[in-house]
Amino acid sequence: MTNPYDLIFRPKVIRLESGNSVEKKASRLPIIILLLVALTYIAVRVTDFDVRVLAKRGHQFFVILEKIFVPDFKFAKHVWTPLFNTIQMSVMGSFVGCVLALPFSVLNSSNIMTNKAVLFISRIVLSVLRTLPTLVMAMIATLIFNLGTFAGTVAIALFTLSMVTKMMYEYIETVDMGAYEAAEALGATKTKAFVSAILPQILPSYLSTCLYCVETTVRHSAVLGYVGAGGIGLTLSERISLREYHQVGTILFMLFVAVVIIENTSKYLRKKLA
Amino acid sequence: MNPKLAEKLQSQPKRWKYQIPIALIVAILLAWSATAIEYRGITERGPMMALNILKGIINPDTHILFGFHDQSVPYLLIETLSIAFLGTIIGTILAIPLSFLSARNVAPRPVTAVMNIVIILIRTVPAFVYGLMFIRVTGPGAFAGVMTMSLTSIGMLTKRNTEVVEDLDKGVIESLDAAGCTRFQKIRYGVLPQLFSNFISNTIYRFDLNMKDASVLGLVGAGGIGAPLIFNMSLFRWNVVGALLIGLMIMVLIVEVISTRLRTKLARG
Amino acid sequence: MIIFDKVTKIYPNGVQALTEVDLTIEDGEFVGIIGLSGAGKSTLIRAINRIHPISDGTLTVNGVDVKTLKGADLRKFRRGIGMIFQSFNLVTRSRVINNVLMARVPDLPLWRSFLGWFPKKDKMDALEALDNVGILEKAYARVDQLSGGQQQRVALARTLAQNPQIILADEPVASLDPVMARQVMDDFRRINETMGITILINIHVVELALEYADRIVGIRDGRIVFDGPSEAVDQGVLNSIYGGDVPEDQKLSSMCAVTESGGGDD
Numbered sequence: 001m002t003n004p005y006d007l008i009f010r011p012k013v014i015r016l017e018s019g020n021s022v023e024k025k026a027s028r029l030p031i032i033i034l035l036l037v038a039l040t041y042i043a044v045r046v047t048d049f050d051v052r053v054l055a056k057r058g059h060q061f062f063v064i065l066e067k068i069f070v071p072d073f074k075f076a077k078h079v080w081t082p083l084f085n086t087i088q089m090s091v092m093g094s095f096v097g098c099v100l101a102l103p104f105s106v107l108n109s110s111n112i113m114t115n116k117a118v119l120f121i122s123r124i125v126l127s128v129l130r131t132l133p134t135l136v137m138a139m140i141a142t143l144i145f146n147l148g149t150f151a152g153t154v155a156i157a158l159f160t161l162s163m164v165t166k167m168m169y170e171y172i173e174t175v176d177m178g179a180y181e182a183a184e185a186l187g188a189t190k191t192k193a194f195v196s197a198i199l200p201q202i203l204p205s206y207l208s209t210c211l212y213c214v215e216t217t218v219r220h221s222a223v224l225g226y227v228g229a230g231g232i233g234l235t236l237s238e239r240i241s242l243r244e245y246h247q248v249g250t251i252l253f254m255l256f257v258a259v260v261i262i263e264n265t266s267k268y269l270r271k272k273l274a
Numbered sequence: 275m276n277p278k279l280a281e282k283l284q285s286q287p288k289r290w291k292y293q294i295p296i297a298l299i300v301a302i303l304l305a306w307s308a309t310a311i312e313y314r315g316i317t318e319r320g321p322m323m324a325l326n327i328l329k330g331i332i333n334p335d336t337h338i339l340f341g342f343h344d345q346s347v348p349y350l351l352i353e354t355l356s357i358a359f360l361g362t363i364i365g366t367i368l369a370i371p372l373s374f375l376s377a378r379n380v381a382p383r384p385v386t387a388v389m390n391i392v393i394i395l396i397r398t399v400p401a402f403v404y405g406l407m408f409i410r411v412t413g414p415g416a417f418a419g420v421m422t423m424s425l426t427s428i429g430m431l432t433k434r435n436t437e438v439v440e441d442l443d444k445g446v447i448e449s450l451d452a453a454g455c456t457r458f459q460k461i462r463y464g465v466l467p468q469l470f471s472n473f474i475s476n477t478i479y480r481f482d483l484n485m486k487d488a489s490v491l492g493l494v495g496a497g498g499i500g501a502p503l504i505f506n507m508s509l510f511r512w513n514v515v516g517a518l519l520i521g522l523m524i525m526v527l528i529v530e531v532i533s534t535r536l537r538t539k540l541a542r543g
Numbered sequence: 544m545i546i547f548d549k550v551t552k553i554y555p556n557g558v559q560a561l562t563e564v565d566l567t568i569e570d571g572e573f574v575g576i577i578g579l580s581g582a583g584k585s586t587l588i589r590a591i592n593r594i595h596p597i598s599d600g601t602l603t604v605n606g607v608d609v610k611t612l613k614g615a616d617l618r619k620f621r622r623g624i625g626m627i628f629q630s631f632n633l634v635t636r637s638r639v640i641n642n643v644l645m646a647r648v649p650d651l652p653l654w655r656s657f658l659g660w661f662p663k664k665d666k667m668d669a670l671e672a673l674d675n676v677g678i679l680e681k682a683y684a685r686v687d688q689l690s691g692g693q694q695q696r697v698a699l700a701r702t703l704a705q706n707p708q709i710i711l712a713d714e715p716v717a718s719l720d721p722v723m724a725r726q727v728m729d730d731f732r733r734i735n736e737t738m739g740i741t742i743l744i745n746i747h748v749v750e751l752a753l754e755y756a757d758r759i760v761g762i763r764d765g766r767i768v769f770d771g772p773s774e775a776v777d778q779g780v781l782n783s784i785y786g787g788d789v790p791e792d793q794k795l796s797s798m799c800a801v802t803e804s805g806g807g808d809d
Contacts, residue, residue, distance in 0.1 A: 040363060043356035047416035047497065054421075057411045064407050088310035091303055131526040132519075135490045135500075139507060143323045149311050178632035179645075182698075185592060186705055187621035187649045196648045196656045200637045223400045226493065227504075230310075233400065240406045248403070256398045263394075279670045282682055283663075286640070 067245035068252060075247040079235065079254050085149055086231035087258065089224070090217045093153045097160025098210040104161060105168035106194060111177060129162035134220050138229040149230030156221055160213045167209050168202065175201050208270045215266045218259060330516030339517040347499075347521035354498040355525070357416050357491070358484035361423020366477045369428045373435035373473075380439060393436075396429035401487055405494040416497030423484050423491075431480055438472040471540045478540075482533045489522055544569055545591060545709070545741070550600035552586050552765075560586040562765040563600070570708070573735045573742045575756030575773070577749055578784055583765040584745045588711045591743070592624045593617060605708070618649060625702030625740075629714040631694045635687040639678070639697050642686060643669040646704035672700040676730055692723030699730055710734070712744040716751065724748070728755045749781070 009026035016022075043049070106112055107122040137158055141151035175198055183193035225233025232251060239247045339347050375381050376389040404425050408418040447464040455463070492500020499522055506514040547566040553559045560583045568574055576584050589595040590602060593609050602609045604620070612620050633642045647665045648656045655661060661669075673679045676696040678689075686694060695715060702710055712731070716724035732755055735742045746752045752759060753773045761769035761776075761784035768783050769776070 036363075039359055043360040043420075046353055046356040047360060047420050049360060049417055049420055053412055053417070060411045061407055064410065085310045088307040092307040092311055095304060095307075127527060128523065131486075131523045131530070133486045133490045133522075135493060136503065136519075136522075139504065140324075140327060143507070144321075145313075150313050153311050176635075178628065178630055179634045179642075181594075182626065182628060182632035182701075183645060183648065185594060185621060185624075185626040186646055186702075187618040188645075189618065189649070192648050192653060192656055195653065196645050197634055199657075200634050200641075219398065219400070223402060226402055233402075236400070236403060237406070240403065252399055252403070256395060259398045260394060278679070279667055279674065282670050282679060283666060286666075286683055289659075 064245055068249035070246055071249035071253050072244075072246035073250060075244075075250045076254065079232070079251050082225065082232040082235045083251075083254055083258060086221050086225070086233075086255075087218060087262075089149050089152045089156055089231055090214060090221045093156025093221070094160045094210065094214045094217050096153070096157040098164055098206075098213065100157070101161050101164035101168060102206070105165045105172060108165060108169040109172040111173050111175075112180075112190070112194060112198075126162060126165055129158055130166060134159045135223060135227060138224045139227045142228050147228040147230075152221060152224040152229035152231055155224060155229060156217050159220065160217060163213055163216075164206075164209050168206060171202060171205055172198065204273050208273050211266045211270050211273075215263050218262050222255060326510070326512045327515065330512030330514075331519055332516070333513060334517035334520055335511075335513040336517070339521065347517055350499040350502065350518070351521055351525050353416055354485065354488045354492075355529075357419040357423055357488040357498055358481060360420045361488070362427055362477060362481045362484050364420070364424040365427025365431055365480065366473075368424070369431035369435060370473070372428065372432045373439055376432060376436040377439035379442065389432075393429060393432050396425065397433065401426050401491065402494045405491050409495060414495040414497075418495075419488060419491045419497040423488060426487065427480050427484060430483070431476055434476045434479075435469075435473055438469060438476070442468060475537045475540045478533045478536050482530055485526055485529050489526075544603075544605060545743075546601075546603045547587075547590075548601040548603075550590065550597050550602055552583075552590060552595065553598045560765050561590070561597070564765075564767055566760065566767060566770065568741060568743065570741055571735070571739045572758060573732070573756050574744070574758045574760060575752035576743065576745050576760045576762060577747065577752050578762035579786075579790070580747065582762045584762055585713055586765075587762065588713055588743060588745050591709070591711060592621050592626060622649060622705060623708050625705050625707035625710040627695070627698055627702060627710065627712040627715045629717045631691075631698045631718075633686045633694055633697055633701075636685065638683050638685055639673065639689070640666070640669050640682045642697055643672055643701045643704050646701050669700070669704055672704040673697075675703055676700050690723070691719050692726055695719065695723075695727050696730065699727070699734075703734070707740060709741045709743070712742065712746075714745050714747060717747065724751065731755065 006025060011023045011025045013021055013023055104122070104126070107118060108126055110119060113119045113122070134155055138152055138155035141154045142148075145151045145154060177198075179197035179201075180193050183197045184190070188196065221231050222236075223233050225231040225235065226237050228234065232255065236248065236251050239245075239251065337346075372389065372393070376386050376393060378386050381389070401422055404422040405418060408421040412418045412421065442465065446468070447460055450460045450464045488497075489499045489503075492498040492502070493504050495501060499518055503515065503518050503522075506518065545566070545568040547564045550561055550564040551559070552561040564587065576587065578584050586595055590597050591604060591609070593612060597610065604624075607620065609620075634645075641659065644661050644665060647661065647669075651661070651665075670679060670682060673682050676699050678693055678696050678700070681689060681693060681697075686697060689697065695718075710731075715731075716727050719727065728751055731742055731744065734740055744752070744756065746756075753776055756773055759769065759771065759773045759776050760767060761780065763784050763786065769780050
């Protein structure tokens with residue numbers, strides 16, 4: 001199978017004394033570098049990237065940063081509720097998403113779902129859910145369910161659903177089907193066969209994935225408030241537009257602490273599962 | 275009842291000892307979480323909106339979908355791609371030294387401790403905050419988007435790259451040592467090959483994610499497909515929204531397929 | 544009673560695995576099925592519980608035409624037929640007793656198998672089945688900690704817990720070394736004699752087949768070429784089944800060359 005690159009840059013043939021020879025394909029590196037440079041150039045032009053602007057006004061960024069590093073803790077009392085809301089949305093949404101992911105990942109697994117039509121539709125739905133950015137889903141959710149935490153939870157649930165399903169169905173397709181076959185041979189329905197024969201195999205991986213999702217969604221859901229889907233995003237954007245950077249610092253600090261706690265707990269639990 | 279069997283039954287491991295406390299904790303967490311969720315009901319026009327969105331997708335505004343002017347989907351996608359691309363490149367370059375500084379097997383303890391905290395800080399700040407901050411520097415538009423993407427990329431890439439560096443297979447280095455290689459040769463042949471493909475894999479993965487993030491940055495005015503998206507949604511121009519969503523989804527899908535292929539190729543060689 | 548009447552099986556890819564097979568098996572028989580690999584032994588056995596549905600002919604089991612079975616009826620039918628696989632087909636991460644309890648899953652509500660909460664009576668029955676095959680002491684061990692022979696016994700216990708009338712075994716001892724293989728075959732014989740269960744074994748080691756089965760069915764190229772008591776099997780019969788000498792890999796001596804299959808390594 002010759003591809004065009006090899007036709008242009010012929011591979012080097014190395015002949016040994018024994019008479020055998022081997023082909024060394026020409027390195028792809030030069031053309032990759034060329035491609036990257038070209039793309040960079042295009043990107044720079046398209047985005048009006050200009051290093052001089054950075055040099056001139058870059059210090060603005062650090063001015064803001066300085067203020068953020070001096071948090072105004074008096075503002076903290078306004079932060080608790082939205083912060084907790086963010087975490088609550090995250091937990092609830094992840095839970096719903098993870099629970100729904102189990103049947104949905106079965107629908108997406110080619111080794112259990114033998115009905116090609118159902119498989120096809122499931123894969124398409126999954127792709128749509130995965131490619132839509134969370135914020136867009138949140139925006140649409142606020143239009144349908146009103147502003148507030150419910151919309152945010154729905155968005156998180158859909159996001160978790162897509163993430164866990166993708167990881168799980170790829171795993172399920174590599175699982176050992178022997179026990180499943182035995183279960184069907186002794187008269188169990190497909191569902192019961194799945195629960196008794198395959199579920200025990202995938203359970204540790206599934207739980208680990210779910211925990212990982214909770215970790216990730218906390219940071220994601222912090223943003224949702226920006227579009228009015230509840231949580232700390234709204235407070236954050238308000239404070240920024242009011243240029244109250246010290247208060248922004250407070251919010252970020254508390255968010256940081258919460259994320260550290262949650263991430264470490266999750267890491268610890270995941271280690272114990274393995 | 276056979277006493278031997280009865281005795282065996284007694285010896286069964288008591289799973290409920292840890293199942294019940296866990297179930298309790300989870301139940302409490304959920305109950306607490308549920309308190310925050312107020313179901314405000316479906317908006318009056320909610321179902322109609324959902325329908326309209328679907329109609330908009332099925333019947334997109336083709337003028338925007340296929341045109342080549344400033345407002346068209348292809349142009350916006352290229353802009354979004356460029357933001358993601360440039361952001362990834364800058365992020366990758368800056369992340370490399372930082373990755374080494376955070377690795378416990380390369381840098382001294384105090385340095386890594388500090389670096390780890392810094393990286394977590396960088397990662398915790400939501401992207402849109404950076405977006406708004408950079409707009410003060412560069413003005414609204416794609417440039418701010420690039421800077422934002424760079425920063426977020428640094429955060430995630432450093433974390434993943436550090437894991438790669440720390441997982442370095444010492445065995446290879448040992449065998450090179452035994453063969454009498456100099457320090458430089460050990461790095462060149464033992465360390466770099468392992469790192470190189472993993473770093474690239476991480477970069478490609480980050481590019482994938484950046485595509486999705488970049489489209490969202492438009493919301494804060496940092497360029498890309500996000501700005502027209504929210505603009506048209508607030509005007510209920512569903513055909514336009516549909517066109518934008520279609521373009522977005524196709525682009526993300528394509529990038530993802532390519533990135534997955536490249537990454538498996540890198541992993542398998 | 545199992546009756547094959549002019550049964551033919553053609554796979555979707557065109558391979559004709561069984562051609563006009565006539566076979567009658569009475570209750571309580573111990574039948575060994577031998578033949579070359581690919582001769583149709585597996586297809587024959589799996590046609591009985593309809594894992595591979597037949598293409599033509601009639602197959603009746605205890606008066607029921609297997610072809611007509613669907614859905615809940617099919618599942619109920621399968622409850623009465625136990626199947627033993629070459630690769631054991633156990634859930635290796637789970638405990639032995641949970642694997643045996645799998646036999647009760649079709650009759651219990653879904654939530655019970657989901658949570659693993661089985662009624663006490665079912666647990667006692669499972670323990671009894673394990674005792675019957677002699678591995679009661681391993682009831683709460685994880686399956687991947689057992690040896691190959693022990694795992695196959697767990698599979699046997701699982702089948703016994705179904706209270707089947709028929710047991711189909713597809714190469715049950717192929718992954719075991721000679722000593723373990725003998726133990727498992729002894730179990731089969733004991734079950735057949737004390738419980739009166741009909742046993743059909745696909746076996747490629749001819750010596751074992753002749754030693755344990757009362758009746759031998761020889762298959763070649765999808766047709767039955769021999770059907771009679773094991774005493775009647777001589778070299779001539781074997782020639783007609785194998786088309787020559789018994790292949791090396793189907794002799795008992797070859798089993799010693801098989802690497803010891805411990806439990807758990809894939």
